[in-house]
Amino acid sequence: xxxxxxxxxxxxxxxxxxxxxxxxxxxxxxxxxxxxxxxxxxxxxxxxxxxxxxxxxxxxxxxxxxxxxxxxxxxxxxxxxxxxxxxxxxxxxxxxxxxxxxxxxxxxxxxxxxxxxxxxxxxxxxxxxxxxxxxxxxxxxxxxxxxxxxxxxxxxxxxxxxxxxxxxxxxxxxxxxxxxxxxxxxxxxxxxxxxxxxxxxxxxxxxxxxxxxxxxxxxxxxxxxxxxxxxxxxxxxxxxxxxxxxxxxxxxxxxxxxxxxxxxxxxxxxxxxxxxxxxxxxxxxxxxxxxxxxxxxxxxxxxxxxxxxxxxxxxxxxxxxxxxxxxxxxxxxxxxxxxxxxxxxxxxxxxxxxxxxxxxxxxxxxxxxxxxxxxxxxxxxxxxxxxxxxxxxx
Amino acid sequence: xxxxxxxxxxxxxxxxxxxxxxxxxxxxxxxxxxxxxxxxxxxxxxxxxxxxxxxxxxxxxxxxxxxxxxxxxxxxxxxxxxxxxxxxxxxxxxxxxxxxxxxxxxxxxxxxxxxxxxxxxxxxxxxxxxxxxxxxxxxxxxxxxxxxxxxxxxxxxxxxxxxxxxxxxxxxxxxxxxxxxxxxxxxxxxxxxxxxxxxxxxxxxxxxxxxxxxxxxxxxxxxxxxxxxxxxxxxxxxxxxxxxxxxxxxxxxxxxxxxxxxxxxxxxxxxxxxxxxxxxxxxxxxxxxxxxxxxxxxxxxxxxxxxxxxxxxxxxxxxxxxxxxxxxxxxxxxxxxxxxxxxxxxxxxxxxxxxxxxxxxxxxxxxxxxxxxxxxxxxxxxxxxxxxxxxxxx
DNA sequence: ACTACTTTGTATGACTTGTGTACAAAAGTG
DNA sequence: CACTTTTGTACACAAGTCATACAAAGTAGT
Numbered sequence: 001x002x003x004x005x006x007x008x009x010x011x012x013x014x015x016x017x018x019x020x021x022x023x024x025x026x027x028x029x030x031x032x033x034x035x036x037x038x039x040x041x042x043x044x045x046x047x048x049x050x051x052x053x054x055x056x057x058x059x060x061x062x063x064x065x066x067x068x069x070x071x072x073x074x075x076x077x078x079x080x081x082x083x084x085x086x087x088x089x090x091x092x093x094x095x096x097x098x099x100x101x102x103x104x105x106x107x108x109x110x111x112x113x114x115x116x117x118x119x120x121x122x123x124x125x126x127x128x129x130x131x132x133x134x135x136x137x138x139x140x141x142x143x144x145x146x147x148x149x150x151x152x153x154x155x156x157x158x159x160x161x162x163x164x165x166x167x168x169x170x171x172x173x174x175x176x177x178x179x180x181x182x183x184x185x186x187x188x189x190x191x192x193x194x195x196x197x198x199x200x201x202x203x204x205x206x207x208x209x210x211x212x213x214x215x216x217x218x219x220x221x222x223x224x225x226x227x228x229x230x231x232x233x234x235x236x237x238x239x240x241x242x243x244x245x246x247x248x249x250x251x252x253x254x255x256x257x258x259x260x261x262x263x264x265x266x267x268x269x270x271x272x273x274x275x276x277x278x279x280x281x282x283x284x285x286x287x288x289x290x291x292x293x294x295x296x297x298x299x300x301x302x303x304x305x306x307x308x309x310x311x312x313x314x315x316x317x318x319x320x321x322x323x324x325x326x327x328x329x330x331x332x333x334x335x336x337x338x339x340x341x342x343x344x345x346x347x348x349x350x351x352x353x354x355x356x357x358x359x360x361x362x363x364x365x366x367x368x369x370x371x372x373x374x375x376x377x378x379x380x381x382x383x384x385x386x387x388x389x390x391x392x393x394x
Numbered sequence: 395x396x397x398x399x400x401x402x403x404x405x406x407x408x409x410x411x412x413x414x415x416x417x418x419x420x421x422x423x424x425x426x427x428x429x430x431x432x433x434x435x436x437x438x439x440x441x442x443x444x445x446x447x448x449x450x451x452x453x454x455x456x457x458x459x460x461x462x463x464x465x466x467x468x469x470x471x472x473x474x475x476x477x478x479x480x481x482x483x484x485x486x487x488x489x490x491x492x493x494x495x496x497x498x499x500x501x502x503x504x505x506x507x508x509x510x511x512x513x514x515x516x517x518x519x520x521x522x523x524x525x526x527x528x529x530x531x532x533x534x535x536x537x538x539x540x541x542x543x544x545x546x547x548x549x550x551x552x553x554x555x556x557x558x559x560x561x562x563x564x565x566x567x568x569x570x571x572x573x574x575x576x577x578x579x580x581x582x583x584x585x586x587x588x589x590x591x592x593x594x595x596x597x598x599x600x601x602x603x604x605x606x607x608x609x610x611x612x613x614x615x616x617x618x619x620x621x622x623x624x625x626x627x628x629x630x631x632x633x634x635x636x637x638x639x640x641x642x643x644x645x646x647x648x649x650x651x652x653x654x655x656x657x658x659x660x661x662x663x664x665x666x667x668x669x670x671x672x673x674x675x676x677x678x679x680x681x682x683x684x685x686x687x688x689x690x691x692x693x694x695x696x697x698x699x700x701x702x703x704x705x706x707x708x709x710x711x712x713x714x715x716x717x718x719x720x721x722x723x724x725x726x727x728x729x730x731x732x733x734x735x736x737x738x739x740x741x742x743x744x745x746x747x748x749x750x751x752x753x754x755x756x757x758x759x760x761x762x763x764x765x766x767x768x769x770x771x772x773x774x775x776x777x778x779x780x781x782x783x784x785x786x787x788x
Numbered sequence: 789a790c791t792a793c794t795t796t797g798t799a800t801g802a803c804t805t806g807t808g809t810a811c812a813a814a815a816g817t818g
Numbered sequence: 819c820a821c822t823t824t825t826g827t828a829c830a831c832a833a834g835t836c837a838t839a840c841a842a843a844g845t846a847g848t
Contacts, residue, residue: 024403047836235606321641394785
């Protein structure tokens with residue numbers, strides 16, 4: 001029951017039918033590969049001959065490759081899988097502390113990786129990124145097809161305008177500079193959106209089956225990446241996902257980025273947890289950061305555990321709001337805090353349960369499946385997902 | 395960047411291309427009609443000959459009709475418009491107080507309408523609905539193609555399970571009974587979702603241009619209908635939109651449906667406004683209902699106005715949360731409260747502004763465009779929208 | 789070793805659909 | 819009344835899938 005957008009709708013031509021089927025076949029190879037032409041034909045109800053024609057196209061485009069398979073009683077199939085010998089994407093995970101860059105193959109496997117501290121001076125940081133990109137491009141023999149960048153800020157997908165509160169960068173020409181230096185297309189997105197994109201395309205199987213979920217990225221603030229109907233929802237001007245500024249009560253331990261003590265992120269961010277720890281331990285040392293608190297908690301230190309558990313409780317209240325309002329099939333919690341998942345998971349889930357009003361079916365709440373750097377995978381996904389995404393039709 | 399759902403994706407056949415273009419042409423006629431074949435060809439960049447073939451199909455299906463137009467210097471066009479001589483849809487707006495039923499043409503114009511009090515006994519109500527449906531069907535010479543029902547409860551679009559808290563109806567066989575009595579397809583949805591669908595397809599032009607918006611339906615509770623990318627988002631089990639149970643503070647004037655005093659609807663529903671009025675006026679009479687309070691406020695009664703304005707303030711807090719999290723292009727407030735829009739609009743907007751943290755672009759907040767019964771139009775839309783919706787493709 | 793069977797992948801003509809060009813129809817213009 | 823403009827239709831052609839036939843390359847039974 002989708003309404004057609006007449007302004008953007010493209011009428012179908014003869015080749016539209018091939019475009020659609022090509023992407024379907026490619027995705028079968030990606031998700032079920034190695035798989036034979038005959039199996040794809042059975043799954044899609046297309047003819048084997050049609051699949052063969054499409055496969056020929058995909059092989060010419062170097063997206064898939066053939067390996068030989070075992071017979072099941074007849075002629076042995078030639079199995080198709082994604083071509084993963086080449087590096088095709090470059091990802092830039094621009095964080096408030098450090099920037100991580102990597103190259104990856106079509107399947108999202110990281111091939112080369114580098115990192116360096118992020119400089120508050122955008123020009124210095126940009127210079128480092130350009131240098132690193134050129135090094136990574138030089139290390140591979142194949143052709144990189146694009147660069148994806150995730151950063152902690154708001155990015156308007158239409159205009160390219162961006163704003164990074166932590167460094168107070170406004171409308172800096174990151175994409176333009178990088179495109180000029182490398183002649184590659186560059187796409188930029190908010191870190192929570194990028195991480196959600198990564199979970200959608202490269203997360204563990206139980207997430208990949210899911211088409212509606214929310215990723216809650218806990219860092220200095222709290223961001224959310226919203227996935228509806230298998231696509232990241234960006235909202236007007238790319239500003240969706242700022243549920244971190246949702247009012248959930250009053251008297252938070254810290255102020256949010258704009259000075260309110262009623263926002264979710266004032267209750268549930270890393271800064272809130274740190275403030276709680278400092279209050280509990282009566283220490284005020286500026287040498288203590290959130291990573292230290294997590295280390296202490298993992299060692300069993302009482303105050304650190306209490307601070308994290310209290311933070312988890314407020315995380316839960318916000319997550320309960322999202323579950324009730326959006327009924328996602330899953331909620332994923334990502335960011336550094338995923339490291340102490342065992343410490344916080346019980347309190348978080350208990351808080352969600354007690355905040356949910358009706359007898360809703362309980363929604364799975366999971367920690368991120370993408371290891372320590374979901375946002376790096378997100379940056380890579382900005383390039384990779386565009387190759388697999390469904391053909392645009394009305 | 396949508397991920398293909400391999401389980402549901404249908405590969406494109408030769409006729410897929412026609413299915414897609416047929417719906418595009420139909421929607422041009424719906425939204426821009428009366429319009430000539432030549433104009434559609436120019437807009438879609440399809441050939442005039444192709445448009446002619448598609449138009450022939452649509453005329454055979456009695457979806458559009460031809461009228462003659464004025465020349466602009468050459469052969470005069472024959473203009474196409476939706477065929478609106480027949481009644482095609484039946485809508486049932488099942489409310490907590492009364493049930494309104496109507497038949498409409500393809501363009502959503504109501505042709506016949508009836509209403510009766512809703513009986514708490516589902517069997518009695520069902521009998522009345524069946525009787526009324528048969529009367530309405532008898533009044534028209536054309537063939538009704540389906541029945542849409544909107545009701546204040548949760549409906550699972552997959553299983554058809556439903557739950558109406560106000561009457562404590564659970565899994566009552568409304569659709570089955572009605573289908574058996576009329577042999578027509580029946581679709582049921584939550585009232586807020588249905589109203590959102592109506593705004594999407596039949597709202598005033600400034601809303602019809604918009605593809606991402608939120609409809610806030612204020613009644614006994616507070617429900618939201620969420621529209622993303624031109625489609626109503628229902629969430630898992632059809633339970634999305636229950637932002638009414640979002641925690642926004644504590645100490646609400648009434649309890650929500652499940653006994654919490656922290657939910658948005660405990661602050662911002664009709665019941666909350668009524669409780670505020672009763673407290674202010676120290677009257678406890680059970681003869682006063684929300685409609686009375688609105689009447690008093692429109693006459694200028696101080697306490698009634700104060701109660702409504704205070705309620706609007708809390709409506710604004712919740713709306714601000716939604717704006718920050720979802721960045722819709724517009725927010726529409728619907729339900730009976732739309733009648734006192736001039737009384738509450740300033741307080742509501744002021745509250746939204748003060749609750750929003752960053753300098754977000756200000757989102758238009760509008761009252762419903764569908765008059766007194768947005769949910770009736772919603773019920774009709776359940777049938778009508780399915781005829782115009784985009785063809786399902788991967 | 790030979791035959792029968794199974795399964796996979798390819799080749800070929802038929803059908804659907806949009807394209808592009810030509811053309812007829814029906815007005816206005818001077 | 820001839821010329822121009824615009825609309826709608828007719829027909830050969832191209833792209834794509836379908837259905838069918840067939841070749842290729844195995845296993846299983848005798």
